[in-house]
Amino acid sequence: MPELPEVEVIARGLDATLKGRTIVSAEVPGLTRLSEPANTLVPKAVGRTIRRAYRRAKVLLIELDDRSTLVFHLKMTGRVVHGERRAADRHDRILFNLDDGSQLIFSDMRKFGYVRAFTPEELAEWDFLKRAGPEPLETAPEELAGRIRDRRSAVKALLLNQSVVAGVGNIYADESLFRAGLHPETRGDRIGQAKAVELFAHLQDVLKLAISENGSSISDYVNASGDAGAFQNSFNVYGKKGCCCVRCESRLQAVKVAGRTSTFCPKCQKKR
Template identity: 65%
Template sequence: MPELPEVEVIARGLHRSLVGRTMEEACHVDLTRLSDPAASLLPRILGLRIEGVRRRAKVLLMDLSDGTVLAFHLKMTGRVVHGPMREPDSHDRLFLRLDNGTLLSFSDVRKFGYVRAFSPQELQEWQFLQKVGPEPLDTDAKSLAHRIKGRKARIKALLLDQTVVAGIGNIYADESLFRAGIHPETRANRISLARAVRLFTELQAVLGQAIAENGSSIRDYVNADGDAGAFQNSFNVYGKKGSACGVCGSRLEAVCVAGRTSTFCPECQPKRGPKHQPQPSAKDGCRKKGYRP
């Protein structure tokens, strides 16, 4: 699933290329089950000019000229790409022809993603966004640390909880925990405020680096131009169970936390606190059968 950096990269790319463009025609429609029906969606967006593209949590938000907001939730395999006109394939869900003859396309192999249109009031009342926690790049690390203070849940589960902090998924949870030297099964109430601040400082650094490197391409993710990301080349632990830790050489291990594979270094991230502080390294991967990456 695209996480915060991937959706941010897409939003920035679309903003650069789409502002001022008008959506003139829907030339292919095969919407997913959770999307607004075409009969109600298309009349709300066609003929409108795109004023901006932004992100909230893992959702793309496209601001239109009459105040309508077009929302794309990519879920596991969704893509939103701006490029030249082409013929649709079996994974394409919506083709919007723009006033300059280019194509804005939404595709989704697994059909879990969706596209919906909201008025400003409807967007404000959308329960999905009402429940989402603060943006990690717009909130200081100490404030984020206080959101987990005293909680008994395992820290990896809290990082994945969208009501605690927005946009974080398995990749960036694993990578930030490694950099902070914290075992993914550690209970949050066993983590000092100073270590929690460091964790969220490292999380912010990981997210910033991933955005600068165009996100992580594991399977389906591409940016707004259809290009892959590069941050997967900087992974320290994610998907690398059985590989040697780039810091200490220990064999990386994995546990299941909140139903997700959590890869860690038993030496750099011991349950009783770090023996030394890991720093970023890199490379490859493997996945434990039966766990969701």
């Protein structure tokens, strides 16, 4: 579910509240399937003190005092929430009890997400992060534009391709294509450097705005405190097929690109 802004908001929230907390025990409710078995994951976490929480691509990382790291991928419906201790509910995958009586809970209705524990060496060798492209908020639009300039794939597919640029999902891809006035099926090599620079500048704007609005909540996302985001109220195109373009009032259309629904304005976003 969460894309870069949502994971960033969660990571910032956790970093503020978890730093210095020690994990005293962990519960793995019955029938839960973790990508790393509970009998190896739990002992790696219990007794450790949390140093910091941060994000890379769409991955949430919690670094522990022995320099190992708990790695969470939330995929579509994962949540990581820090709050008062409570009984496990049906979607909880793992619950970490902390030394101040609070609890860190990873839950995931659709069970696509995962949590793993890595040593520094394992983390450095982890294929997923090795393959991830540059962070869009820490990379110049000119450099990002260069990464799509010679590609024949649809620009929408390139934005979703995590090795081209990390952290972008369907929402922020569609929203930045609208702002740049680019049709989602436009080939990368047909965009031109100036327009591509514009696209990535818009992507940066949208991501920053979404972070400042606490992320986008469609159905499942909540931040580390359990609160919904607000950026969904600022969507121009995502999920608005048939509705009117904020710029020209045309009816928005949807096409499938790279297997994903792409909503766009047929008048403002012409194929090049």
